[in-house]
Amino acid sequence: MTMRLSRRVSRVSLSANAAAKATATALREAGQDIIDLTTGEPDFDTPEHIKQAAYAAIESGQTKYTPTPGIRALRLAVQQKLAQENGLPYQLSAICIANGAKQVIFNAFAATLDPGDEVLLPAPYWPTFPDSVRFNEGTPVFIESSLAQGCKLTAERLEAFITANTRWLVLNSPGNPSGAIYDQAELESLASVLRRFPNVLILLDELYEHIRFDDQPPIGLLNVAPDLIERTLVVGGVSKTYAMTGWRVGFGAGPETLINAMSVVQSQSTSGASSIGQAAALAAFQGGLAFLPNQVKAYRARRDLLVNVLSAVDGLEVLVPQGGFFVFVCCRGLLGRYCPDGRLVTSDSDVVEYLLEAGVAGVAGNAYGLSPWVRFSIATATHDVEEASKRIANACAALTRSSV
Ligand SMILES: Cc1ncc(COP(=O)(O)O)c(C=O)c1O
Known part of the structure; x- marks a missing residue:
């Protein structure tokens, strides 16, 4: 057959x-x-204290289903991390946990894209972005950059590619594969374009945020343009910073309506992320970054x-x-x-x-x-x-x- x-x-x-x-x-x-x-x-x-927290979770019977948007303690830890490290204020209801940042991204596209909707992807990009868009009926639109531009999206290029069908702009900084990080001036100029197109949602993939080689304090789009928070989804996780790729825990923070819809998608695919993975991620956030x-x-x-x-x-x-x-x-x-x-x-x-x-x-x-x-x-x-x-x-x- x-x-x-x-x-x-x-x-x-x-x-x-x-x-x-x-x-x-x-x-x-x-x-x-x-x-x-x-x-x-x-x-x-994975650091030892994180593994120990996972063993303890198993021993203490944290082996059951978890709420789809994540266990409360972990969402609280993410809320605290976003406030303290990134200066971003979020209600708990604006935060969700999923099986890796990859699932957060998938859920976001599944919850928002219809045929004909375009997602702007600065190239080079992480290959999951276009495939996640395609799987969810959207159309990836690629904006190529060059070595001369440091493989970064410029405000002029962004503006040239926005259409009436543009639903999302994806920004990944530090970037995979480029390693490029947007600085304050670059973020400000992108923000000034985005302000003129209020229907465009923004997905900020900051999975590599802690792996940076300069001594500058990290700065994100929402630090220079807090007014964009209403239409931005911040995506992060524990995979790269805490060497926890196999534990499958990531988070999203964004508008409540979007987060709720993403939870609906997740509830009918995987349900809440692993109870043990979440206990480990909680220990990761609580244990700090000394290592x-x-x-x-x-x-x-x-x-x-x-x-x-x-x-x-x-x-x-x-x-x-x-x-x-x-x-x-x-x-x-x-x-x-x-x-x-x-x-x-x-x-x-x-x-x-x-x-x-x-x-x-x-x-x-x-x-x-x-x-x-x-x-x-x-x-x-x-x-x-x-x-x-x-x-x-x-x-x-x-x-x-x-x-x-
Ligand atoms: C840019 C980027 N975003 C997201 C992910 C997915 O991370 P996670 O392991 O949390 O699903 C990766 C993994 O390679 C990545 O490179």
């Missing part, structure tokens, strides 16, 4: 990132020496290492990431060159394939809506980043301008 699948599911695909990782893993399992720089999760373990500076220091050292080596490679242009744990590299200069076996390099996929043969796995920029670029993760052991940077440099140097 041929299985007939829904139109909805045929609009989306498994993430390119997962595919790149699967290829790297398969090659490693087959005995090849591959350094995997595809990973989108911290190489650090973090060492991790950020390690990410920063790896970033510096990779950026320094790759910046000196003929054919590569590196966007120096200000946060997050990826280094995004433009490889336009390698196109038109020949591999030692005579193959012509014509795209970022070719570059990724060639680097894989040289023992380094990255992800082609086309997965993030910007070509020809490659994303390398620095969420992996420092000695691996060091060895990978040498392999990339050597492989690029072995490309020639004419076939032999």
